[in-house]
């Protein structure tokens with residue numbers, strides 16, 4: 441950020457406002473909220489309008505963002521706005537630069553880093569500051585990445601997270617929408633969820649989860665569709681669906697009871713009990729737990745050795761193990777997505793999400 445001692449002039453501010461209108465790439469809801477709040481603060485001062493109702497989600501999120509700036513001086517808000525816009529412009533400039541040929545990173549993903557090396561394609565969730573919470577864009581990019589990995593010449597595909605979390609599950613701001621959009625967004629969300637989980641059910645090669653830290657929600661339930669799950673002893677496994685007014689997904693209403701028995705599954709899926717990595721391993725959800733200090737080294741050494749095994753034999757064996765229940769899993773996935781479509785429109789779900797967004801509730 442380029443703060444000057446004098447702060448941004450009115451001219452700099454107006455030019456940043458104009459620059460925003462020319463921005464080609466959508467900066468995402470969080471940045472848009474920050475820009476909105478600083479614009480209002482810079483032009484009108486502290487928040488001066490009544491708080492919108494709890495179901496007016498978009499206006500409430502905007503109001504919260506503006507109100508959170510308190511008595512921030514107009515000049516500081518103006519400078520922050522200019523800095524935000526200049527950060528956006530420079531990142532969109534740099535994203536258009538040609539990447540060096542030697543770079544093994546596969547281009548085209550904004551929320552993931554995808555690399556292929558030593559017979560292993562690695563898909564890394566890359567929103568570390570948001571605990572790798574899964575945005576709509578991220579679900580779509582993961583599906584594209586899985587499709588590419590299923591066709592490339594690697595032997596094994598790995599999903600992992602960048603930073604301290606594996607993933608904090610569905611990004612709750614996916615639900616920041618106005619009431620009149622709710623029904624349509626819930627319908628589209630259910631289709632996206634069904635397609636997303638479907639990609640894991642059908643994935644043809646050995647799929648490995650390298651669970652580098654805590655996992656929440658769908659990033660836990662999806663694990664039963666992987667062939668190996670390696671976890672750091674720092675990882676935890678938490679499915680707080682009832683707390684969020686929601687219900688299980690990723691086929692877990694069937695796979696968890698069959699894996700750990702209905703009583704243990706209920707403890708997780710109905711009552712939201714958080715498991716340690718050792719507990720998740722004892723319940724069969726995790727293949728093996730490693731000390732965090734040696735986790736990356738041990739896991740990648742193991743995977744590199746596995747990736748040298750005959751590719752077709754691995755693939756066929758995986759399919760033999762998985763094919764028996766594929767059809768059933770697709771049917772369960774469709775039904776869970778349908779039920780969630782209803783849940784997302786419920787007051788219980790809306791209230792839980794608003795509580796999180798207004799920081800009244802954390803897990």
Ligand SMILES: CCCCC/C=C/CC(=O)SCCNC(=O)CCNC(=O)[C@H](O)C(C)(C)COP(=O)(O)OP(=O)(O)OC[C@H]1O[C@@H](n2cnc3c(N)ncnc32)[C@H](O)[C@@H]1OP(=O)(O)O
Pocket residue numbers: 569570571573574576579608609610611612613614629630632633656657658659680681684686689796801802803
């Ligand atoms: C197509 C739709 C498919 C839908 C499929 C449905 C899936 C169901 C689920 O996945 S349910 C699980 C949903 N996840 C949660 O409820 C987790 C919510 N997050 C938290 O409770 C906490 O953030 C935490 C415990 C994960 C981490 O707490 P900590 O104090 O360590 O860190 P912060 O809270 O300060 O988090 C840092 C920033 O990251 C943002 N963030 C984290 N997780 C999420 C999330 N799931 N959704 C949205 N945002 C998230 C958090 O808001 C902080 O952002 P900020 O720095 O801008 O304040």
